[in-house]
Amino acid sequence: xxxxxxxxxxxxxxxxxxxxxxxxxxxxxxxxxxxxxxxxxxxxxxxxxxxxxxxxxxxxxxxxxxxxxxxxxxxxxxxxxxxxxxxxxxxxxxxxxxxxxxxxxxxxxxxxxxxxxxxxxxxxxxxxxxxxxxxxxxxxxxxxxxxxxxxxxxxxxxxxxxxxxxxxxxxxxxxxxxxxxxxxxxxxxxxxxxxxxxxxxxxxxxxxxxxxxxxxxxxxxxxxxxxxxxxxxxxxxxxxxxxxxxxxxxxxxxxxxxxxxxxxxxxxxxxxxxxxxxxxxxxxxxxxxxxxxxxxxxxxxxxxxxxxxxxxxxxxxxxxxxxxxxxxxxxxxxxxxxxxxxxxxxxxxxxxxxxxxxxxxxxxxxxxxxxxxxxxxxxxxxxxxxxxxxxxxxxxxxxxxxxxxxxxxxxxxxxxx
Numbered sequence: 075x076x077x078x079x080x081x082x083x084x085x086x087x088x089x090x091x092x093x094x095x096x097x098x099x100x101x102x103x104x105x106x107x108x109x110x111x112x113x114x115x116x117x118x119x120x121x122x123x124x125x126x127x128x129x130x131x132x133x134x135x136x137x138x139x140x141x142x143x144x145x146x147x148x149x150x151x152x153x154x155x156x157x158x159x160x161x162x163x164x165x166x167x168x169x170x171x172x173x174x175x176x177x178x179x180x181x182x183x184x185x186x187x188x189x190x191x192x193x194x195x196x197x198x199x200x201x202x203x204x205x206x207x208x209x210x211x212x213x214x215x216x217x218x219x220x221x222x223x224x225x226x227x228x229x230x231x232x233x234x235x236x237x238x239x240x241x242x243x244x245x246x247x248x249x250x251x252x253x254x255x256x257x258x259x260x261x262x263x264x265x266x267x268x269x270x271x272x273x274x275x276x277x278x279x280x281x282x283x284x285x286x287x288x289x290x291x292x293x294x295x296x297x298x299x300x301x302x303x304x305x306x307x308x309x310x311x312x313x314x315x316x317x318x319x320x321x322x323x324x325x326x327x328x329x330x331x332x333x334x335x336x337x338x339x340x341x342x343x344x345x346x347x348x349x350x351x352x353x354x355x356x357x358x359x360x361x362x363x364x365x366x367x368x369x370x371x372x373x374x375x376x377x378x379x380x381x382x383x384x385x386x387x388x389x390x391x392x393x394x395x396x397x398x399x400x401x402x403x404x405x406x407x408x409x410x411x412x413x414x415x416x417x418x419x420x421x422x423x424x425x426x427x428x429x430x431x432x433x434x435x436x437x438x439x440x441x442x443x444x445x446x447x448x449x450x451x452x453x454x455x456x457x458x459x460x461x462x463x464x465x466x467x468x469x470x471x472x473x474x475x476x477x478x479x480x481x482x483x484x485x486x487x488x489x490x491x
Contacts, residue, residue: 075464075465075467075491076466076467076489076490076491077462077463077464077465077466077489077490077491078451078454078462078463078466078469078477078487078488078489078490079460079461079462079487079488079489079490080436080451080454080455080457080460080461080462080463080485080486080487081436081459081460081461081486081487082434082436082454082455082456082457082458082459082461082486083456083457083458084320084455084484084485084486085317085320085321085322085323085484086313086316086317086320086322086323086324086455086480086483086484086485087322087323087324087483087484088324088325088482088483088484089324089325089326089327090313090324090325090326090327090479090482090483091326091327091328092305092306092309092310092326092327092328092329093117093119093120093305093306093309093474093475094117094118094119094144094302094303094304094305094306095119095264095265095268095303095304095305095306095307095308095309096119096121096123096124096306096471096472097168097238097263097265097306097308098264098265098268098269098303098304098306099115099118099119099124099303100123100124100127100166100168100171101168101171101239101242101246101265101269102115102268102269102272102301102303103115103118103124103127103128103131103146103148104127104131104168104171104172104175104246105175105246105269105272105273105276106131106136106148106149106150107131107134107136107150107153107172107175107176107179108150108175108178108179108246108249108250108273108276108296109150109276109295109296109297109298110149110150110151110152111149111296111297111298112147112148112149112298113147113148113149113272113276113298113299113301114145114146114147114298114299114300114301115145115146115147115148115300115301115302115303116144116145116300116301116302116303117144117302117303117304117305118141118144118145118146118303119144119303119306119474120141120144120474120475121470121471121472121473121474122467122470122471123166123168123471123472124141125141126162126165126166126169127166127168127169128141128146128148129162130158130162130163130169130172131148131150131172133155133157133159133162134150134153134154134155134156134157134158134172134176135150135152135153135154135155136148136149136150136153137149137150137151149298150179153176153179153180156176156180156182156183156184157183157184157185158170158172158173158183158184158185158186159186160186160217160218162186163185163186163187163188164186165471166188166471167188167239168188168239169185169186169188170185170187170188170198170201170239170243171239171242171243171246172185173185173201173205173219173221173243173247174201174205174242174243174244174245174246174247175246175247176221177205177210177221177222177223177226177247178226178246178247178248178249178250178251179250181222181223181224181225182221182222182223183219183220183221183222184218184219184220184221185218185219185221186217186218186219187214187217187218187219198219198240199234200233200234200235200237200240201237201239201240201243201244202214202219203231203234204229204231204233204240204243204244204247204257205221205226205243205244205247207229207230207231208223208226208227208228208229208231208244208247208248208251208255209223209224209225209226209227209229210222210223210226211223225251225252226247226248226250226251226252226292227251227252227253228248228251228252228253228254228255228290228291228292229255229256230255230256230258231244231255231256231257231258232258232259233257233258233259233260234259235259236259236260236261236262236372237261238261238263238265238266240261241257241260241261241266241288242261242265242266242269244257245257245266245269245270245273245280245283245288245290246269246273248290248292249273249276249278249280249290249292249293249296250292250293250294250295250296251290251292252292253291253292254289254290254291254292255289255290255292256287256288256289256290257287257288257289257290258286258287259286260282260285260286260287260288261372261373262284262285262286262372262373262374263372263373264284264304264307264330264333264373265304266283266284267283267284268303268304269283270283270284270288271283271301272299272301273296275299275301276296276297276298276299277293277295277296277297278290278293278296279291279292279293304330304333305328305329305330305353307329307330307333307334307337307377308377308379308380308445308472309472309473309474310326310329310330310334310337310355311334311337311377311380311383312380312383312448312452312473313326313479313483314326314337314338314341314346314348314355314357315337315341315380315383315384315386315387315452316383316451316452316455316480317346317357317359317483318341318344318345318346318357318359318363318387319359319363319386319387319390319452319453319455319456320359320455320456321359321360321361321362322357322358322359322483322484323356323357323358323359324356324357324483325354325355325356326354326355326356326357327353327354328353329353329354329355330353331350331353331355334355335374336374336375336376336377337376337377337380338350338355340366340368340376340384341357343364343366344359344363344364344365344366344387344391345359345361345362345363345364346358346359346363347359362390362391362392362432363387363390363391363392364391364392364393365388365391365392365393365394365395365428365430366384366387366388366391366395367395367396367397367398368381368384368395368397368398369397369398369400370398370399370400370401371400371401372401378399378400378401378402378405378445379445380445381397381399381405381445382405382408382445382446382448382449382450383445383448383449383452384397385397385408385409385412385419385426385428385449386412386449386450386452386453386456387452388428388430389412389415389417389418389419389428389430389431389434389453390430390431390432390433390434390453390456391428391430392430393430394427394428394429394430395427395428395430396425396426396427396428397425397426397428398424398425398426399424399425399426400424405443405446406421406426407442407443407446408441408442408443408446408449408450409421409426411439411440411441411442411446411450412439412449412450412453414437414438414439415434415435415436415437415439415453415454415457415461416431416433416434416435416457417431417434417453418430418431433457433458434453434456434457434458435457435458435459436454436457436458436459436460436461437457437461437462438461438462438464439453439454439461439462439463439464440463440464440465441463441464441465441466441468441469442465442468443468444468444469444471444472445472446468447463447465447466447468447469448469448472448473450463451463451469451476451480451487454487455480455485455487466489477489
């Protein structure tokens with residue numbers, strides 16, 4: 075099993091090119107199931123989750139070209155096996171995103187209940203409730219959702235909670251449903267907007283993506299298109315947080331700064347100088363950061379996927395930060411690992427009180443989920459001595475060429491077996 079070996083104490087300096095967004099690429103890949111024509115994607119990140127999704131689609135009969143230079147072609151001329159098996163779904167919760175497209179295109183689906191990171195409950199009840207309102211019969215048996223329909227029809231769906239994958243699943247299902255669908259309390263994340271942008275290019279009739287009410291007028295069929303996946307806002311935020319923690323200076327190209335308002339605001343609050351010029355973001359941090367308190371919330375609030383990185387930043391900041399997690403109930407597991415590096419963190423319910431210390435000490439730590447891994451890497455970059463981060467297969471699910479990009483910024487980091 076691979077690990078990362080990090081020797082800290084070097085400010086990050088240089089430039090990085092932002093990869094395509096994993097959380098946009100995966101649902102857009104599933105949108106290929108909605109048409110018999112080719113869907114040509116650009117700016118697709120080279121990640122484990124992308125490879126897993128391509129494997130899943132191939133098992134269903136989709137022709138998926140190898141990912142080369144960020145480009146991939148998907149063609150679902152025939153769906154031969156509308157099943158998402160457990161062996162693939164257990165590692166990637168995005169596997170549930172095939173449910174809506176399979177029902178809309180072929181009228182049946184058998185999808186394993188999703189897995190992913192062990193950061194808390196990921197209920198699929200909102201997916202099921204919405205699809206049932208659209209006329210699907212769904213039974214959950216032996217760990218699978220068995221679903222069928224003659225044809226989905228439009229409905230008014232009021233989500234009990236904001237769910238990104240739930241919104242995306244219903245959005246794709248509604249694109250081919252008969253009549254008009256209203257999705258209320260919809261997720262507003264930029265990745266939902268990117269999926270909607272792709273679907274509209276394919277011929278879907280969608281209004282309101284990016285707001286909490288999305289209106290979809292179903293059409294009989296969709297066509298193939300070329301689509302460029304949006305930049306990854308979480309990767310962007312991770313490198314910015316790493317530069318702020320190491321008192322470095324970096325420039326990120328190909329970013330989408332308009333999706334990063336909450337993150338950039340907190341970085342400025344921590345004392346970093348941040349400048350935005352089109353798709354380029356520059357950050358300079360000359361001194362020890364100031365402690366910044368935050369509360370995670372659905373977009374446009376502070377992203378839960380940036381919480382661990384900011385906890386690492388708070389660990390060496392001046393003052394005390396209170397970090398409150400409102401999205402996932404198990405998302406403080408990295409706090410225990412940060413304590414192994416010398417961080418002063420006390421967990422109080424769904425809040426972590428982080429008292430900044432001047433220095434962290436290198437140690438062996440274990441990644442518990444994707445974003446926790448990134449937080450531990452940032453901590454390792456500022457710690458004295460050597461830090462070993464184990465279980466970095468989590469990192470490979472969401473960060474393209476992490477050690478290569480960090481090395482290009484001067485970090486002393488290497489992958490070891």
